[in-house]
Amino acid sequence: MPALSHGRQPDHDSGQPLSWFGDVPGHGLLDVEAAAMARVLAVSPSLPWAWFGVAAASPPTGRGVALYRSGDGFDGPLRCRLPLPLASEAFGAVLLQHVFDDGVDPQPLLGECARILAPGGRLWLATLNPWSPYRLRWARRGLYARDAGHWQAMLRASGFASDPVSLQWLGPRWRVAHGEAGVGAADVVRAGVALSLTKRVHAAIPPPRLQQLRWQTGLVPRDAAAHRGASAARNDDK
Numbered sequence: 001m002p003a004l005s006h007g008r009q010p011d012h013d014s015g016q017p018l019s020w021f022g023d024v025p026g027h028g029l030l031d032v033e034a035a036a037m038a039r040v041l042a043v044s045p046s047l048p049w050a051w052f053g054v055a056a057a058s059p060p061t062g063r064g065v066a067l068y069r070s071g072d073g074f075d076g077p078l079r080c081r082l083p084l085p086l087a088s089e090a091f092g093a094v095l096l097q098h099v100f101d102d103g104v105d106p107q108p109l110l111g112e113c114a115r116i117l118a119p120g121g122r123l124w125l126a127t128l129n130p131w132s133p134y135r136l137r138w139a140r141r142g143l144y145a146r147d148a149g150h151w152q153a154m155l156r157a158s159g160f161a162s163d164p165v166s167l168q169w170l171g172p173r174w175r176v177a178h179g180e181a182g183v184g185a186a187d188v189v190r191a192g193v194a195l196s197l198t199k200r201v202h203a204a205i206p207p208p209r210l211q212q213l214r215w216q217t218g219l220v221p222r223d224a225a226a227h228r229g230a231s232a233a234r235n236d237d238k
Contacts, residue, residue, distance in 0.1 A: 004072045004082065004104045017102040017142030018069060022056035025137040028176035029191045030057050030097075033126050036170055036181055036194055037095055040124045047092030047118055052109070054098045064091075069099045082108050089118045096125045103144035106154050114159030119201040123160070125151065126170065126194045133174050134191035151195050163197040170194055 020026050037060055041049060049064035052074065059066035065086070067074035073081040094113045100106045117123055128138065130145035152165050171191035172179040179191070 004108065017144075018054045018098065019056070020138050020141045020143060021054045021098060025134070025176050026056060028179050029134075029171035032171045032179040032181060033097060033192065033194070034058060034060075036126075036168065037097075037124065040095065040122055040196065041093055044122045045092035045118065045120055047090065047121065049093040049095060050086065050091045050113075050116060051095040051097070052099045053095070054101075057097050060095070064093075082112060084112045084116060086112075086116045088115050091116050091121060092118055093122045093124065096123075098126055098128070101128050101143050101145065103142075106151075107158050110154060110158035110160075114199070117199050119199055121199050122196060123155075123199065124194060124196045125155075126192055127151065129169065129189070129191060129193045132189045132191050134172060137176075137191075148193055148195065155195070155197065160197055160199070163200055165195050165197045168194045168196070 021030060034057075037051075041060055041062070049060060049062070051059040051064060051066045053059060053066070053068060055068050055070075065077060067076040067078070067080075070079075073079065074084075078085065094117050096109075096113070099109065113123060128135070128143060128145035130147055135145060148167055155163070155165060168181055168183055169187040169190040170179070170181045170193065173189050173191070181187070182190070
């Protein structure tokens with residue numbers, strides 16, 4: 001199975017970039033995202049969920065599969081690389097929590113998410129916000145933040161071409177203990193951004209309309225028989 005691949009040269013001095021989320025500033029963002037994920041799952045279909053996240057994060061509780069980024073693959077109830085050993089269209093929600101923030105190429109995993117997400121299911125992707133002043137707290141840690149336009153393009157290229165994307169900004173602006181969520185103008189400088197969409201249900205092509213067949217029994221209707229008898233009588237009189 002292929003491993004996750006990076007879209008940029010690795011920063012050998014950064015150690016393990018995703019370990020930043022285990023520090024106090026990282027937890028200031030993860031705590032807000034936990035509440036956001038709970039809201040997503042509350043409106044998702046009754047199918048199980050799949051969560052992919054960093055080691056410092058806590059996955060949702062309930063019926064689902066939780067896999068942590070571990071090097072170039074995933075660890076948890078099962079250890080795997082891509083492609084995922086999960087059934088197609090089996091999950092009502094797929095949650096991605098900062099699994100791409102070390103610069104890994106997102107498209108292979110996003111393509112797998114499109115495959116395993118059921119029609120009508122919800123995809124939720126949390127990532128760092130490059131426009132937030134909070135970025136100074138992860139500076140020089142090897143983390144890599146992309147803007148929302150980049151993520152929308154990645155989603156379209158990965159199988160979500162016709163699905164509208166919603167944005168929500170999450171977490172603190174600067175002070176670690178003051179994390180919230182919102183969609184207003186003042187929220188665009190929060191530490192993180194979450195993109196979400198619903199996988200559209202493509203209408204099936206209806207079967208062709210069946211033609212109604214009329215059975216021919218060979219029996220002559222009573223009115224027709226009477227009409228033929230009257231016509232024969234007139235011919236005899238002539």
